[in-house]
Amino acid sequence: MQNKAIFIACRKDSIKALKLARNIFDFLKSKNQLVYLEHKIAPIISEESGKDLKTINTENTKFIISIGGDGTLLNIINKLCQIKSPPILGVNFGSVGFLEESNIKSIYKDLMNILNENYFIEKHSKISAFLVKNRFEEYKLGNALNEILIISSKFSKVLHLTIKINGVFFSHCFLDGVIITTSTGSTAYNLSAGGAIISPDLDAIELTPLNNFARNGLKPIVLPINTEIEIENLRPTLNATIIIDGQRTIKNINPKAIIKIRKANCYTEFIRVSNSIQKNYINRLREKIIGSFKIPLNNPSIS
Amino acid sequence: MQNKAIFIACRKDSIKALKLARNIFDFLKSKNQLVYLEHKIAPIISEESGKDLKTINTENTKFIISIGGDGTLLNIINKLCQIKSPPILGVNFGSVGFLEESNIKSIYKDLMNILNENYFIEKHSKISAFLVKNRFEEYKLGNALNEILIISSKFSKVLHLTIKINGVFFSHCFLDGVIITTSTGSTAYNLSAGGAIISPDLDAIELTPLNNFARNGLKPIVLPINTEIEIENLRPTLNATIIIDGQRTIKNINPKAIIKIRKANCYTEFIRVSNSIQKNYINRLREKIIGSFKIPLNNPSIS
């Protein structure tokens, strides 16, 4: 992959992150790499290296470096072309940083490994949301790496939804909304809402209710990735809102509108440099999400 | 309470509810009662009987009849003067109608009981929200019968809050928001969010987290009604929104803002005609909220 560039994107609200971006830029240049900087941050580091994220694809770019947290990463993924998007190396500079492989300490070692072709590609399925009009016309709303959220447009008014799974009527429900998450997104909002974690080596989606009425009825359900979920907004006077990966908001989904969600025709690829992808995943899960046991184990009984 | 009026309010989006309002109006007139109609519905029933809800108080009004669901009732309560508001008889014309004592079947019998002074008054504590500026200046935001909701202004961005109880630091938390509910509101949004039900004969508040990060940390806690809850919005770039009884929305609560919640200096009074208020409460709870057991008990084993 010799003539292709490496593309650097970075959150703009942190001077330290931008400093790291500059150092990575210089480091890669010193290794004779062609490096581009995201449009917005180029003026601070190297004006002439600026390039629009939308023009990046597998033909002109080896990989993308994302400096920031999961939000930065999801923002980049949502702006990228969907079909031919290059693999991404996340460098954690956020508060949780669950998706990021690298961090400020390991980044130069990790980059050397990548330049020496010593890395893995981890492929993540995505899901697409469609709006159905006149029963048969589908309008694509976007792709999600993490989750698609369908919620009430008014916070304190519950939605009334009908949910079908592969065309079969599954549930009527009164609730704040529903989350349809991928395995990748299962540790994010889905977990906070009461859904189960799904291991990334299981290609699946999960449908999780958000605060259903009196906590009865619909429960989280894990389904094969090729399942089609159909959601109809039944309440005659209440619009729904769709939020894709916490990045894109589609308002004014009318009553009687039908939303369909199914596997996207594209993937997101992450660069992994760990020896064991699975060990690395379980470690991140324990350290960043589940937490370890907090009871003060100053248990003096073993004396 | 002879020279005082009876005031009728009604949801406007249901022809059947308005028809019932007209019938109740005629019925009360036939019993020689002075009857007023809420401003908005007067033109449909009796133009000259229209009166503004804001002018109603215990000096000019015996009681208020609310025709609709819990939303209609909360809307009326939020518009009423707060200190001298007359007792309310709810007539259920909504989907759940948990707070309403009467319904389309029992209303005329119930009204006769009330006119014959055969009823109870059930007093419900309310809570007030205040915004604290410059550490000591308090601005009252409003009173809630059910609950005060403090949520992120952007649906997919979690709030970072510090919570104090009676001035003592209790929790740092990352979540969608928190609910502070009264006993009265404990069966509403609080229950859907995972809070416990509080019996109305226990004068208490409950603090319930809304989708806290990874479902760890803060848990629902029930406290005496005279507890002061203090909430500080810590995230430097995210506003909070306050929603009172699902009726009033206060946006743009700035980072670093402090919100205080404590018992209000006023009550809401409901008219109850049941022989046993407690029996009636438990029946409503079972029938409208908890549900009875759904497993098809066509268990044929007892033969």
Next chain:
Amino acid sequence: MQNKAIFIACRKDSIKALKLARNIFDFLKSKNQLVYLEHKIAPIISEESGKDLKTINTENTKFIISIGGDGTLLNIINKLCQIKSPPILGVNFGSVGFLEESNIKSIYKDLMNILNENYFIEKHSKISAFLVKNRFEEYKLGNALNEILIISSKFSKVLHLTIKINGVFFSHCFLDGVIITTSTGSTAYNLSAGGAIISPDLDAIELTPLNNFARNGLKPIVLPINTEIEIENLRPTLNATIIIDGQRTIKNINPKAIIKIRKANCYTEFIRVSNSIQKNYINRLREKIIGSFKIPLNNPSIS
């Protein structure tokens, strides 16, 4: 499958179920089928047709009819030889009967379909539990179709466990116990404990905590079926108990004992006569587990 028998098993505590067993026996006889009855019920129906469940295998038996609820079915499956067990047709005569395909109304039509080779076989993965001694010696404890439960031997004393996933340390936890469920068992005890439902067309296991301390820490996690879970009982003075499919109880699992759980080398096969297995599953889920919406939708507003 001409010379093989059909084997009938039935719960013994219901006269009506036994009456149905007799009628099915007579019906199959009238269709010139070779029919055996489970040992325990033979004396009541046809003494000479009695046969021990343990002798049944794919070589001598076409299929097994189980008359009862899920408990009856799981009891049969746990007693059967594990490798060459014939497919099973469940006839629901219990309170929930989630696993059963047939019922008292449809059974004769269903049997005709099966005799006419008009049916599907639904294959269900099972999981095995092993006790590890001296670090390397594994003793098999049994196979589960639904779930393996590891709980404290004293109800009110919490276990202290270490959990590894494929050899990687995942969690220290203080709790009543853990459930390792298959997709098949995910709607049973796992759901009551807060685990997610897993669609049966997704070959997976789920690890679900049972009442973890202060509801913090470990959360339900869904993993590929070929995952190995390792659990160590750390509390120095408290034994664990293992319960397999609610049928077999292994007590006195010593402190420091290690339990391993992984995919079994055998399957359970169910006979399905529905046109669509998936539609049938979602219908059973809605009708028997999730429930449909209970709010009295006598909403009169659409007038």
Next chain:
Amino acid sequence: MQNKAIFIACRKDSIKALKLARNIFDFLKSKNQLVYLEHKIAPIISEESGKDLKTINTENTKFIISIGGDGTLLNIINKLCQIKSPPILGVNFGSVGFLEESNIKSIYKDLMNILNENYFIEKHSKISAFLVKNRFEEYKLGNALNEILIISSKFSKVLHLTIKINGVFFSHCFLDGVIITTSTGSTAYNLSAGGAIISPDLDAIELTPLNNFARNGLKPIVLPINTEIEIENLRPTLNATIIIDGQRTIKNINPKAIIKIRKANCYTEFIRVSNSIQKNYINRLREKIIGSFKIPLNNPSIS
């Protein structure tokens, strides 16, 4: 309270705890106090000071020192005479130690405060369980400071219960069991089961379901302390077990048996030396139960 004794009880499975007991014994002796030791530990420390816990009451004892965790404390409270039991000072020597006021560091300072009459008494309501026979005869089963647990006698068989509140039918439910907790016990098993925390200055009980079928139906409900809960075991072939404070187990509660739970006619008194009881409670809650926020807030964005 000059001529009365101080009574020391201690867990026996920890040499360090026993060493502390000896040091406290010597310390109190040096302050010219009359000191008794629990029967079981006397031989190790001072044989002639041994006394049976059952003989201790307010007439012969100033207060009791409990060295151990919450389990040790509950064990003592359950063995004490119920009506005239002296106040207790807990010295934490367990893993959580939520109820204990003192610890190995503060104990001598705390004892000096107590000897100088510089302390508060915190009074905790208890609840009693009764077995009803022949509809009217009540047999007392015991008192609980924390909680009364009614569970299935077979772990994997769900109970079928009918629950009444003050004589009014409230719920039919299928579940592992129910917890009836006091405010004091609300942070213990009740919290792990999904119940809300109740502040100790609110005199209340909470009824919390334990793993109800499909997580539907019955939800935690907080009620005034003077509420009577009545539970009937409906399943014709399954006994229930009652566990009081995790200390006393009553097996073989027959089907059709009725259990009643109501406020006990006695209290447990704890000695508190903190300046602010409430501040101390909220601190213990945050440090020992709720936990503080675990996300690694090495958020580098504030640069």
